[in-house]
Each structure stands twice: as C-alpha cells, then as structure tokens.
Amino acid sequence: MISHASRRMFPSSACRMMSTSSFIASELTISPTSSPKEKLPKEELSFGDSFSDHMMEIDWTKEGGWGKPRISEYANLELSPASTGLHYGIQCFEGMKCYSTAEGGLRLFRPDRNMARLNSSMSRLAMPSFDGGELTSLLKEFCKVEESWVPQGAGYSLYLRPTAIGTHPFLGVDVSAHVKLFVIASPVGPYYPQGFKPVSLYADSVNKRAWPGGVGGFKLGGNYGPTIEPAKEAMAMGYNQVLWMWGDNDEVTECGAMNLFFVLEEDGKKILQTAPLDRGDILPGVTRQSIIDLAEGWEGVEVREEFPRMGDIKKAADEGRLLEAFGSGTAAVVSPIERIHYEGSDIDIDAGMGSDSITKRAWDDLNAIYYGEVNGPEGWGVDI
Amino acid sequence: MISHASRRMFPSSACRMMSTSSFIASELTISPTSSPKEKLPKEELSFGDSFSDHMMEIDWTKEGGWGKPRISEYANLELSPASTGLHYGIQCFEGMKCYSTAEGGLRLFRPDRNMARLNSSMSRLAMPSFDGGELTSLLKEFCKVEESWVPQGAGYSLYLRPTAIGTHPFLGVDVSAHVKLFVIASPVGPYYPQGFKPVSLYADSVNKRAWPGGVGGFKLGGNYGPTIEPAKEAMAMGYNQVLWMWGDNDEVTECGAMNLFFVLEEDGKKILQTAPLDRGDILPGVTRQSIIDLAEGWEGVEVREEFPRMGDIKKAADEGRLLEAFGSGTAAVVSPIERIHYEGSDIDIDAGMGSDSITKRAWDDLNAIYYGEVNGPEGWGVDI
DSSP states (O other), rough: OOOOHHHHOOOOOOHHHHHTTTOOOOEEEEOOOOOOOOOGEEEEEEESSSSOEEEEEEEEEEEEEEEOEEEEEEEEEEOOTTTTHHSSSEEEEEEEEEEOOSSSSSEEEEEHHHHHHHHHHHTTTOOOOOHHHHHHHHHHHHHHHHHGSSSOSSTTTTEEEEEEEEEOOOSSSSSSSSSEEEEEEEEESSSTTTSSOOOOEESSSSSSSSOOSSSSSSGGGGTHHHHHHHHHHHTTTOOSSEEEEEETTEEEEEEBBEEEEEEETTEEEEEEEEEOOOTTTSOHHHHHHHHHHHTTSTTTTTEESSBBBBBHHHHHHHHTOEEEEEEEETTTTTEEEEEEEETEEEEEOOOOOTTOOHHHHHHHHHHHTTTTSSSTTTTEEEEE | OOHHHHHHHHHHHHHHHHHOOOOOOGOEEEOOOOOOOOOOOOGGGOOOOOSEEEEEEEETTTEEEOOOOOEEEEEOOETTTBHHHHHHHOOEEEEEEEEOOTOOOEEEEEHHHHHHHHHHHHHHHHOOOOHHHHHHHHHHHHHTTGGGGEEEEOOOEEEEEEEEOOBOOOOOOOSSSSEEEEEEEEEEESTTHHHHHHHEEEEEOOOOSSOOSSSSSSSSSGTTTOOOOHHHHHHHTOOSSEEEEEEHHHHHHHHETBEEEEEEEEEEEEEEEOOOTTSSOOOOOOOHHHHHHHTTTTEEEEEEEEBHHHHHHHHHHHHHHEHHHHHEEETTTTEEEEEEEEETTEEEEOOOOOOOOOHHHHHHHHHHHHSSSOOOOOEEEEEE
16 A cells, blocks of 8 residues: 555655754744633543643644644644544654642743654654744743643643644555644643552553554554553453563563553662663653652662563562552653552552652652742753 | 543443444435535546545444444544544554446445454454444445446546544543544555556564554554654665564564565475464455465465565575565555565565466456456455
C-alpha cells in the first residue's frame, strides 16, 4: 500500500527548511465565547471528562507552513473521514497542568520538557516541528483566557492537552500534508481525593507495551489504545493496572500509563531504581525526570537508571529489601504500589506514605513547586 | 493516568452481552446526495485521494449498543477534540475493493476475511464486535449505491475503507464508550499503469514495525504512522520501501505495508516462503492468505510459513537459488522486488514477470477472480 504514495514525499531539503520555521505567538487571535459554560463544583470534577470554554488551534500545510494561532470557543472539529490522523495513527499529545498558586497566580511546570517531547513525537510521525518557546507563550495566553477554569486548592489544576493530528484526506501511507495542533483543557481535582490509595499491578508476561526499535519513547496515540484490553484483563483478575515487562529477563519498563520506580535497600543506602531511556522504549516522563533530578540531591539516596528485573525485585522483597514502589506521571504525580502479581504469586509492598518514604518526599517536593510554595530548580516553576 | 479511569470500565459480563449483538443490515437508511460530484477521467485516478458521493456510518454507545446503519452524502465528520480516536489510537481499518466484472456486475473478494479481521482489530482495542455477515450485506448495498463510481477495466476498482474510531470525549485511557464505524470509498486505477514496476527495499536494522507481544497482527492505525519516517529515510538512500526485520537472526517480517514472499529453489522444487502468523507480529493479509491457498495447489511449489532469515536469503541469492521476491497487499495485489539492501550491500533479484514466475501466476490467478473471469474457491468471488 505504501509504494506509490511514498514516492510523493517531500525531499529532505524541503523538510529541513520547514523545520526551522514555526508559528509565532504574537500572531495569536482570540475570539472569546459569547456563551460561557457553567462550571461544575470543584468537588465534582473528575479526570478528563469536562472541558473549559475555549480551545487553541494552529494548522499547518505542506504548501503554506504554519498558520496563525487562534483561541476560540471549544467546539467539535470538522475532519475529513479520510484524515490521516483517523487512519494511520498520525497523532501525538502532551499532558501538562496549569496550577493556581497560593498567591493567586498561575503556574506551569517545566513546560520546556513538554515542548521538546511534543516536537520529538511529531518528528517521529513525520509531522512539522515548531519553536517550543512560542508554544509555551501561547499556552500562557491560553491559561490567562481560561483563568477562571483553573480550580484552586491542593491537588486541583487545569489539565492541558496539546495534541497534534494529521488532517490530510489521503489514504496513502505517507507524510501528512496537513496537520492540526490543538490544545484543550480540562479542570481536574486531586487524583486521590481521600489521600493516597495504593494500587496493585499485574505483571503481564504476554502483552508488551513497547519494544526496542519501536516507538515507546514517544508520546504517540498508538501506544495507548492497545493497553486498554490488557488492563481490562488485569482488572478482571483483581489488579488495578498492568506492569509492563520486556525480554527474557522480565525487565520492568512501565506500569499502566506511568513510569515506575522501586526503592531498594542496599548496603545501608536507599537505591531509587527506574528503567533508563536510552533503549527508546520508555516514555521520557517529565515527572520521572523531575523525581530523578530531585533525588540526586537527597542524602542517603542513590538514583539508578537501570532496568529492574522482576526476579531481582521478588528476591529483594523476599529479603525485606524492597522498601517502596510507585508510578509517576502528570495526572497522579506519584502513585504508590502495594502489590505486584508476578509468576503466580503476589509480592506485597509496604506502600506506607510515612515521613521518611521516598514516595512521600517526591510528592511533597513536587507539589511545593507546582503550587508556588517554592520555586525549585531554575526553569521548573514557570509563572504566567 | 490510567488509574481512576480504568476502574470505570464495564464489567466483562456486560461486555460479553454486548458482543453478541450487532447492527442489522435491514435497518439501513439511504439518503442520496442531491449534488453528485463530477468524476475524474479514470486515467487520472490515483490511490486514495478522491472519494465517491456517499459514506456509510454506524454509531455505537455503551448505553445503547449499535445504532442503525445509514448511507448519506460523503461529508466531514464532526468529532469532539477530546475523542478517544484522536488521542489514544483507538482506530482500526480495512482495505477492500469492489470490482466491475467483465459481465457488468460488481464483485467483492473474500469479504468474510476482512470482516473477521476488523472484528479482531476492534476487539484488540476494546471496541464492540459485530456480525460480519451484516456488514458484508451493508457493503453490498453501499456498492450498489456507488455503482457509477466503480471504474471499469483491468486494474480498476472502487477501494473500500471500513474504519472504526473511538468517539467518546474522555481523556482517561479507557474503553471508548462511543464508537463510530464508517465506510468511505475511493475509485482507484491500476497500481502499475505501465505494467509492473519492481521495487527496491532497504532492510532496516534499527526500526522495528512490530514485535512479539505487540499488535502487528492487527490492522490498527498506530501500526502505520511510525513507518513513515523510516520509509523517508530509506527513500533518501535510494530505496522504495523498508524491509522490516525482527530479532537477532534478522527474521524478515513484512515490507512497507505489505506481506512479503520469497521464492527459493531447493532440491528442484520452488519453495514459496513467508512469515507465519502465530507469533502475532505479522498482519494476516487477505492477499497473503489467498496466495498461500492458491499455491498449495500448484505442482512443484511448496509453501513454507516460516520466518525467512536475511542471512539465508543472502546466501540463497549468492548460490543462485533466490528466484523471486514480492510484496502482497490489497492495493498492489503483488509487487515484485528487484533489489534488497542488507548489511551494506545490495542483493539483486531477477524480478522478471516471465510466464513461469510465481509472482506472475499469483497476479494472474487473483485478477481472474477479482474481475469475474473465474470464481475461484468457494466464497472468494462474492457477486453483488
């Protein structure tokens, strides 16, 4: 199917030229809605099922490059049924949050990381690149327009979803000649309204989320859909999420749609271990990297970016050296793990969130930056 | 991100109940367009960039099950920007053709195979199932409505694209509570208007299309987007398409978006070798299976469903035993291969389409069935 179509791709020189151009934040136009929606009481918010009044859109064509950014009323998209984004998985996204700080301001967290990852995902799908600083400026404008939609209080935020899809109506498997980058926003409450609720994982030896030489290191839509059915199966067995493994040694890669950390005791130190990024099958999570960056400054804690092996994790648990395990991601921040099913039996983990736990420390330190209590390292807390 | 959302999935019993129901062909409504489009001269048709007057749609909701099928004017879809099909790769499709036979009728080819595969793809993405016989009946009605869009003559057909997408506006990674199944149609000409044009392949040792434990055996949108950038790179090196490999032994899996066959000489016989399906990383192509089914009746030909290894293929070529190589798929039917780049050098293949070639025989035998010259095995040529 690819043959004829693929010969029509644009030459790499044209590609390079386009990649140096970007949309420009100063060209933004804003058309405020004339019928603002009623807001839910914040206690009734749940993740990702209600949306703010506006959306931002920027269109790209092969012929004309990037168009002008615009903010207008949140509305359905009109898409050709032949759009490349509906047929060939030409779609990628980011997850970010806009926080209302204690002083009444708005704050983003390390948006440069999301911009770099979105560029990386789009490039992997042969979509055009853009200037991350310009999109960050636009996101700030968008957050200002939606300021009344940013719920206040610990655990609350306006979840931002930048998304890029192929919109060209062409059934050849080819570079999408039309692309739409859009941003929608969903007000969200604390992931754990009644305090932390530890989750249980089922280590799936059949289904593999990603693979070396594949696209697990990019935030592509196609990485997520196939995880739903295995998650259903894990839930039917009484577990909350899937623990993803790879290879003959049952290397631990991720869990659910989160990165995964173990805390192990070794020679009187705490080892904070998570899968490394260099093989390309691990999502480079912003929360993951931030926890690593923070923990490198923690006394008595050694960060280890090496694939944990489930056999070793089980052995450490048997020997009483598996202290903690948690998932990390933008939605939940950290998600303590209390149980892992592996090869027919359960590994129980003390998912206590005591004051000396790494899980709790990561949670506290990140939240302090999110909500403006502290600024954290240079460039992390970005005030609007 | 998955945690909260995933607890909201419907129980497996409810799922099972729904999977026994289907939309019903007899409930079809047809709203003909009042403004038929002008048709291109058939010589100007190219693959997948022009579409017929109508489309077919069937919507499903978790609450109400499948709705009534309808055929109406080909038009843009109105989709929520939060649709699961735009964010999480909840999308899969089929490729089929409606042929105009020598006697003036319309014919489909093995539609039961496409129906089974679409059900399989949808199930892998936790979408609802349907009765394949009902969708085949609907496709027949659709082809009747679009009869004037089926171009006549050898190599011409109306390409049919059944597609299923998640339409629920919800950002949790979860079973999509709304689904749309739709069919669009594109009139297409011969893939090789000037006769066969053999293609060259670049054996990619870095990028892997699919993997054991993954979803390469399903026709999901997310399998296609990531192939575009590697194809661009192969073309920049002077090759038409990528040859996909897997594993330490460089097992040959597919090429471009096609299945891949080799013809090898062994002990005076012709061995027709292609990758097997049982590992789950090979798309179960209808053309692939049909060539296997036909070749099993050919004297002097032995079908071998075992992973070819590139080292063995190179050795066979060196020894003069690599007789032919070709890709197979609905769009091109068969696509002869004249050259494969592997580990720094080119393997040249005599891609002659002589009367004794397997490639030519597969082409001739399939086309005879497509265009109604013969009926082929029971259930292959399905007249409308």
